[in-house]
Amino acid sequence: MERRRAAEIPLDTPADALVCGTILTQGPILRGDVSRLTGLSSAAVTRATRTLLEAGYVVELGPTGARAGSGRPASLLDMRADREFFAGVTVATQELVGVVIDLKAGVRVARHRPLSSRGVASVVSEIADLVAEMSGEFPRSSGSMHRLGVTVSGDVDRSLGVAQYSPFLQWRNVPLAHLLENETGLITVLENNVRGLTIAEQWFGAGVGVSSFALVTIGAGIGSGLVVNGSVLTGAHGVAGEIGHISIDPLGPQCRCGCRGCVEAIASDQAIIDQIRSETGISGLTGADAIALAKSGDIAARSVFSRAGRAIGLALAALANLVGPERIVISGEGLAALDLFEEEVRQSFAAQAFATAAQCEIVIRPLSFEHWARGAAIVAIHDLITPETKNRRII
Amino acid sequence: MERRRAAEIPLDTPADALVCGTILTQGPILRGDVSRLTGLSSAAVTRATRTLLEAGYVVELGPTGARAGSGRPASLLDMRADREFFAGVTVATQELVGVVIDLKAGVRVARHRPLSSRGVASVVSEIADLVAEMSGEFPRSSGSMHRLGVTVSGDVDRSLGVAQYSPFLQWRNVPLAHLLENETGLITVLENNVRGLTIAEQWFGAGVGVSSFALVTIGAGIGSGLVVNGSVLTGAHGVAGEIGHISIDPLGPQCRCGCRGCVEAIASDQAIIDQIRSETGISGLTGADAIALAKSGDIAARSVFSRAGRAIGLALAALANLVGPERIVISGEGLAALDLFEEEVRQSFAAQAFATAAQCEIVIRPLSFEHWARGAAIVAIHDLITPETKNRRII
DNA sequence: TATTTTTATTGCCAAGTGGAAAAAATAGGT
DNA sequence: ACCTATTTTTTCCACTTGGCAATAAAAATA
Numbered sequence: 001m002e003r004r005r006a007a008e009i010p011l012d013t014p015a016d017a018l019v020c021g022t023i024l025t026q027g028p029i030l031r032g033d034v035s036r037l038t039g040l041s042s043a044a045v046t047r048a049t050r051t052l053l054e055a056g057y058v059v060e061l062g063p064t065g066a067r068a069g070s071g072r073p074a075s076l077l078d079m080r081a082d083r084e085f086f087a088g089v090t091v092a093t094q095e096l097v098g099v100v101i102d103l104k105a106g107v108r109v110a111r112h113r114p115l116s117s118r119g120v121a122s123v124v125s126e127i128a129d130l131v132a133e134m135s136g137e138f139p140r141s142s143g144s145m146h147r148l149g150v151t152v153s154g155d156v157d158r159s160l161g162v163a164q165y166s167p168f169l170q171w172r173n174v175p176l177a178h179l180l181e182n183e184t185g186l187i188t189v190l191e192n193n194v195r196g197l198t199i200a201e202q203w204f205g206a207g208v209g210v211s212s213f214a215l216v217t218i219g220a221g222i223g224s225g226l227v228v229n230g231s232v233l234t235g236a237h238g239v240a241g242e243i244g245h246i247s248i249d250p251l252g253p254q255c256r257c258g259c260r261g262c263v264e265a266i267a268s269d270q271a272i273i274d275q276i277r278s279e280t281g282i283s284g285l286t287g288a289d290a291i292a293l294a295k296s297g298d299i300a301a302r303s304v305f306s307r308a309g310r311a312i313g314l315a316l317a318a319l320a321n322l323v324g325p326e327r328i329v330i331s332g333e334g335l336a337a338l339d340l341f342e343e344e345v346r347q348s349f350a351a352q353a354f355a356t357a358a359q360c361e362i363v364i365r366p367l368s369f370e371h372w373a374r375g376a377a378i379v380a381i382h383d384l385i386t387p388e389t390k391n392r393r394i395i
Numbered sequence: 396m397e398r399r400r401a402a403e404i405p406l407d408t409p410a411d412a413l414v415c416g417t418i419l420t421q422g423p424i425l426r427g428d429v430s431r432l433t434g435l436s437s438a439a440v441t442r443a444t445r446t447l448l449e450a451g452y453v454v455e456l457g458p459t460g461a462r463a464g465s466g467r468p469a470s471l472l473d474m475r476a477d478r479e480f481f482a483g484v485t486v487a488t489q490e491l492v493g494v495v496i497d498l499k500a501g502v503r504v505a506r507h508r509p510l511s512s513r514g515v516a517s518v519v520s521e522i523a524d525l526v527a528e529m530s531g532e533f534p535r536s537s538g539s540m541h542r543l544g545v546t547v548s549g550d551v552d553r554s555l556g557v558a559q560y561s562p563f564l565q566w567r568n569v570p571l572a573h574l575l576e577n578e579t580g581l582i583t584v585l586e587n588n589v590r591g592l593t594i595a596e597q598w599f600g601a602g603v604g605v606s607s608f609a610l611v612t613i614g615a616g617i618g619s620g621l622v623v624n625g626s627v628l629t630g631a632h633g634v635a636g637e638i639g640h641i642s643i644d645p646l647g648p649q650c651r652c653g654c655r656g657c658v659e660a661i662a663s664d665q666a667i668i669d670q671i672r673s674e675t676g677i678s679g680l681t682g683a684d685a686i687a688l689a690k691s692g693d694i695a696a697r698s699v700f701s702r703a704g705r706a707i708g709l710a711l712a713a714l715a716n717l718v719g720p721e722r723i724v725i726s727g728e729g730l731a732a733l734d735l736f737e738e739e740v741r742q743s744f745a746a747q748a749f750a751t752a753a754q755c756e757i758v759i760r761p762l763s764f765e766h767w768a769r770g771a772a773i774v775a776i777h778d779l780i781t782p783e784t785k786n787r788r789i790i
Numbered sequence: 791t792a793t794t795t796t797t798a799t800t801g802c803c804a805a806g807t808g809g810a811a812a813a814a815a816t817a818g819g820t
Numbered sequence: 821a822c823c824t825a826t827t828t829t830t831t832c833c834a835c836t837t838g839g840c841a842a843t844a845a846a847a848a849t850a
Binding site for chain 1: 825
């Protein structure tokens with residue numbers, strides 16, 4: 001699969017890509033600031049900018065509103081959002097979620113569709129259908145759509161476009177990117193779903209301008225994506241950010257991974273439900289019931305949520321102590337219940353974080369499934385713009 | 396402090412530094428392999444090599460022993476060990492440990508000296524004395540010594556050369572590198588002691604050729620240094636690799652950090668001694684006694700060591716699950732007792748490591764205090780050769 | 791001795807980048 | 821209205837770097 005990037009966006013030199021990425025993520029920005037942020041000379045910034053301006057990817061917003069005194073007025077640069085569009089699809093538990101976004105990651109269309117089967121062929125054709133459907137449904141003023149990003153859970157090799165192993169889909173070594181390129185005609189990139197969301201936050205969310213941060217998702221499972229030195233950790237064996245399977249209590253509940261006291265066995269949605277069921281004896285208890293019960297003041301339910309909060313706080317502290325991110329972003333579907341344990345999370349984090357690691361900022365960002373699909377689409381942008389490093393540094 | 400690197404070793408271009416680092420760490424190596432490892436063209440390798448050969452930093456070992464069939468024989472390149480020497484000093488609990496090493500990190504002199512006081516002025520002058528003493532004591536065939544590496548525990552900013560905070564020395568914001576440059580006349584680099592040992596392993600030990608690994612030290616404290624994408628983690632707030640303060644048991648012993656169940660409170664030397672004392676009632680028990688007792692088959696002592704092993708195994712699993720290193724190296728003074736719990740470490744690691752994270756290799760390397768001092772000296776080499784990256788990538 | 795094979799070197803070239811000077815665009819003073 | 825100071829942006833030039841491809845070197849083999 002030949003990547004015909006040149007036809008899409010002119011990023012001939014490393015400086016081009018650097019400038020493009022900076023304008024993209026740092027929003028409207030002055031040339032001088034681009035130069036300072038990237039370390040490039042102003043000459044290089046001018047050149048790269050001109051290329052992008054001529055190709056219509058960047059616009060000049062005219063003199064900045066707040067006049068800065070005398071001197072030639074600086075003019076702000078920004079991406080032209082409607083110059084190009086990107087599709088993104090994430091394979092969730094029960095459904096496919098798809099979006100089309102513009103170059104500034106603004107969502108133009110969003111669609112859900114139930115997942116009828118987990119077979120490869122069926123998933124491929126349903127993703128293709130969803131994309132085709134969406135691509136007819138948004139007002140494309142001028143730009144076109146060449147790229148698709150797809151995220152699934154499990155072990156994914158992005159450079160190969162292969163889903164190596166997905167327990168949920170029961171897939172092994174599925175070359176999904178290739179299959180979808182054939183089916184949709186779009187250049188397709190495949191990524192792990194948590195990493196996709198992490199990249200989205202890194203470029204357009206709470207990770208902008210920060211060189212290291214972590215995105216923690218709480219819900220059906222508990223996972224995280226870690227960004228260190230500006231790049232997302234992959235793990236030498238494909239595992240990284242598995243914060244859910246840190247054990248914090250040798251007497252804790254059994255986890256489905258086989259161990260005792262994993263964070264996920266204490267604080268995932270199902271774990272909370274199970275614990276409240278066994279404490280209260282209510283057998284048909286749902287997630288909503290559990291939250292309602294706790295909010296109504298039920299002691300047993302509240303203590304289960306508290307325990308979950310402490311477990312998460314300890315896990316975040318382990319993360320902060322080991323990796324030392326500048327910021328930790330908490331998100332996920334479980335956030336409906338977050339106010340039930342946010343205080344415990346913060347307290348036990350603060351207690352367990354070692355020395356200055358406690359300065360790590362913890363922010364909470366509710367993210368919907370649409371955000372996950374948007375993450376997939378943003379991976380497509382990321383793939384377009386991030387240059388492949390040529391020289392391997394071993395030192 | 397102007398870094399007059401040019402006078403020492405000709406590393407004018409990035410390619411020079413890349414080739415130099417590769418030859419240094421990959422031992423005797425063929426030009427062709429350098430080219431393959433670095434991604435540089437063979438022409439660039441030839442050019443960089445010639446510069447280094449002419450300056451006497453690299454030697455050609457002549458045709459490789461094992462003839463590889465027909466064709467022009469390839470010749471191995473290696474660093475000339477005695478072309479330059481480096482001093483390294485680490486500030487240990489009771490003493491200063493110093494070494495002088497050559498360019499290939501071979502130790503030429505090693506010396507201990509008691510630490511008479513922890514005051515800044517006294518430490519500075521004693522380090523300077525130690526270095527002066529050593530520099531007269533090794534047979535320098537031709538190379539000279541321009542650089543000194545120093546490591547201390549605590550929060551260190553290497554680029555500033557400042558010890559920001561060292562609880563053990565009770566220092567805050569001590570510009571130790573600068574003070575020592577004035578005192579010794581050597582270009583001095585200051586680094587955290589665990590990071591120093593980690594860099595040593597990365598370049599000359601179990602981390603060679605691996606892009607991510609962890610070095611875990613077990614002894615008076617439990618810490619680790621993490622290498623990801625070829626660079627040592629620093630932590631946004633100066634804390635990283637603090638594996639000792641992960642909490643794995645809410646009912647565990649109280650740690651000096653104030654929390655319960657930290658790995659360090661279960662598995663550090665003192666923690667093990669304390670636990671065995673309280674189990675057996677022997678008040679004057681020393682570390683050697685504890686080991687002897689356990690080796691003699693004492694049930695209580697053995698179970699304390701077993702518990703420590705399990706705690707370390709869980710901590711290593713947390714590390715592997717979060718960061719996903721290719722390899723974990725275990726070292727430290729506590730290794731005298733390692734055979735008492737190695738099996739537990741491996742078992743509980745294997746049980747708790749998530750999915751393929753269990754493939755992470757665990758190797759054991761006993762490292763003496765002299766190795767720590769050597770680590771400091773290797774940081775001086777590292778500082779000489781590692782080029783400062785010019786462009787800041789924010790994407 | 792000629793040929794083949796593998797490795798190393800050299801000459802040439804293209805291009806990316808930085809430095810410095812020039813130009814552009816404004817505010818403010820006279 | 822014009823000039824000057826100021827700040828941002830652009831242009832021009834030259835340099836460095838590293839890749840490509842042809843060439844040389846050093847063996848083994850025919």
